[in-house]
Amino acid sequence: MGVFGAPRPAARCTECTRLTYPELLFFFETTGDGETERQRCALQRGHPGAHTAGIAKHETGAEGAWWLQWDSGGHHCIELAHCTAYRAAHPDYDICQLPAGHWGYHSWLLTD
Template identity: 35%
Template sequence: MHPCQATTPVPPVPLLFAILDGQGRVLGNDLEYAPTRTHCELALGHPGEHADHVWDWDHEPDRALWARWDTGGAMRFESVRWCETSGGPDADACTLYREHAQGHSWSLRDPATEAA
């Protein structure tokens, strides 16, 4: 299964507000690790919004902040639980959010990466 190719810039101020809303603080160099662009992590042809993991919570390791956007680029941020499914060739946990569309992360293969 191929990954979705959707990408869009991350608006820094709404991202900062979403992080502050979720964990109440940002320390020192924390924002150096914040993304400036999103790349949809779902499978090509997925239904609904695109999604990309943008922030790990220090206080809630079973949840993360995800950017969700539509084809017009309108973005929102949502704190959701990680997918609890494990499997694949290495029995790894799925790196997508719970109740994501289509296949789990281990079933996504990027042809460009595989060619290299």
């Protein structure tokens, strides 16, 4: 634990993957978005299960986003809600940038 019982920052997972051309096309056609071909896992290092990277936010303002999940079995594109945690004490009211139900610390406690 850090100062005053707050958790210390944790390392973000370092696993990366590349989107295939059909995946890039899907995200572009579906959302008009699709950030980049190379994706890094957004979860805390040591997480169980598939790696997860946010690919595109909903243009409609819906609560959620498109996520890429991958493991040794390949890539899976999935629509997931965002985690609802936020730091009320932070001046910008940081909202967690990970999917709902994620394992480990919230995004603001993860470091590269």
